[in-house]
Amino acid sequence: MEHGSYQDLSASTFTLPDEDHTLANSLRFTLNQDPRVTVCGYSIPHPSEARVNIRVQTTGDPANEVMKDSCQDLMMICQHVRSAFDQAVADFKNNKASESE
Amino acid sequence: MPKIPLSDLPVLPQNHLPLHILLQKTRVSCNNDAPTNTEDIIYSGAYAAMGVDNSLRLDEFRKNFKVKVIKLSEEDMEFDLIGIDASIANAFRRILISELPTMAIEKVLVANSSSVVQDEVLAHRLGLIPIQVDPRLFEYMSENDVPNEKNTIVFKLHFKCERKSGERRTVYSHDLKWLPSGSEYMLPTENSSDPSSKPKTYTSFTSSQDSLPEFLNNPITVTPGIIITKLGPGQEIELEAHAVKGLGQTHAKWSPVATAWYRMLPEVILPRDIIGEAAQKLVNKCPVKVFDIEDMGDGVKRATVARPRACTLCRECIREPGWENKVELRRVRDHFIFTIESTGAMPPEVLFTEAVQILEDKCERVITVLS
Numbered sequence: 001m002e003h004g005s006y007q008d009l010s011a012s013t014f015t016l017p018d019e020d021h022t023l024a025n026s027l028r029f030t031l032n033q034d035p036r037v038t039v040c041g042y043s044i045p046h047p048s049e050a051r052v053n054i055r056v057q058t059t060g061d062p063a064n065e066v067m068k069d070s071c072q073d074l075m076m077i078c079q080h081v082r083s084a085f086d087q088a089v090a091d092f093k094n095n096k097a098s099e100s101e
Numbered sequence: 102m103p104k105i106p107l108s109d110l111p112v113l114p115q116n117h118l119p120l121h122i123l124l125q126k127t128r129v130s131c132n133n134d135a136p137t138n139t140e141d142i143i144y145s146g147a148y149a150a151m152g153v154d155n156s157l158r159l160d161e162f163r164k165n166f167k168v169k170v171i172k173l174s175e176e177d178m179e180f181d182l183i184g185i186d187a188s189i190a191n192a193f194r195r196i197l198i199s200e201l202p203t204m205a206i207e208k209v210l211v212a213n214s215s216s217v218v219q220d221e222v223l224a225h226r227l228g229l230i231p232i233q234v235d236p237r238l239f240e241y242m243s244e245n246d247v248p249n250e251k252n253t254i255v256f257k258l259h260f261k262c263e264r265k266s267g268e269r270r271t272v273y274s275h276d277l278k279w280l281p282s283g284s285e286y287m288l289p290t291e292n293s294s295d296p297s298s299k300p301k302t303y304t305s306f307t308s309s310q311d312s313l314p315e316f317l318n319n320p321i322t323v324t325p326g327i328i329i330t331k332l333g334p335g336q337e338i339e340l341e342a343h344a345v346k347g348l349g350q351t352h353a354k355w356s357p358v359a360t361a362w363y364r365m366l367p368e369v370i371l372p373r374d375i376i377g378e379a380a381q382k383l384v385n386k387c388p389v390k391v392f393d394i395e396d397m398g399d400g401v402k403r404a405t406v407a408r409p410r411a412c413t414l415c416r417e418c419i420r421e422p423g424w425e426n427k428v429e430l431r432r433v434r435d436h437f438i439f440t441i442e443s444t445g446a447m448p449p450e451v452l453f454t455e456a457v458q459i460l461e462d463k464c465e466r467v468i469t470v471l472s
Binding site: 001002014016019020021022023025026027028029030032033034035037064067068071072073074075076077078079080081082084085086087088089091092093096 | 143144145146154155156157159162163166167168169170173180182185186188189191192195196200450453454457458460461463464465467468470471472
């Protein structure tokens, strides 16, 4: 859910239900690495409520678009981590198999 | 302070970071009193004054990111993640612990228990026993679901300590017997007027689980050798345990890892050569044998950093006055030594790929909601 203003799309707070530091901190990282972002941070308003607020302020681009791009970036990172990890595990297993022969 | 004309100020370096800033960015320094430069500088414009772009470039990330597997067995693995931010490495760790599903005993039907262990304690102990089965073969059971062959695994435990033996006997986890056809206990029937209706058990399996191809020659077992309780002469336990799928964030019994943790790669630097007696002193100081002595010829002995990876950052080597300048302890900020210890339900390498997949799914969900 997005809380913002229709007049100024460049600043918004996004409320993500059922999420915690796991996603919010990773998104804070990718958002802060985006040159279009001026300010970004997140908070968990109450520890017994499973929800997190992420604040995004941009240099002018719609915050919604920037947020989506950051999610996309994080996904690309994950995909690369996964392929690199699978490759490393496969190499390790091959090496071990050839050593034991 | 004297006034300095603007034109006499030193020129800021352009398009590269000066060494001390680079050190702050890439290393955590561990000093005698406390670590410094612990905060990661992630803002894209942090070094704009020096003309250095700190933003995320995926092609650069792809070029620099490396994975090195150090150790891999069926239960645990150790690997290095190089070139990734702590926030993302931590996300993987958190997902491994609390958001990957496994099967665990959730319901215990006690028919008879004369053991000294209370039923609720017994049930708790049973819950914590890891079940060696791939949770991806099962579905979650929601509140309105009836237990069936797709969402429940049933185990039976019947153990008696004979009075004649006069000795205590130990009940182990491997005494749990898998019941592929579901519960054997009958539900109390409300209307006995209809004798034709089939008596119902606590589960409604439509088929036996051992007829499924996954379990045909591969019965479901639990981790053997875990002590559940001890029985005195004449005591008996008879119960049925029902396992369902769940997440570690609900209860730790559903966590697929015993532990999953990472540490940053230690870096030990000797800015100046340490020779002679001081070298021997340094070698003796370190409890994990990070340092070695190198013979330089002419009887000169010099201390070298032989095993920096073993360093636990106990800071014993810099504790004595004066040593802080001789040894520099640092951690590499983007190099994580990741360790996963699986409970046995899934191999550790599968757990990690699943964890990465879950983070991806989370991002995808946010994109769908915002579009």
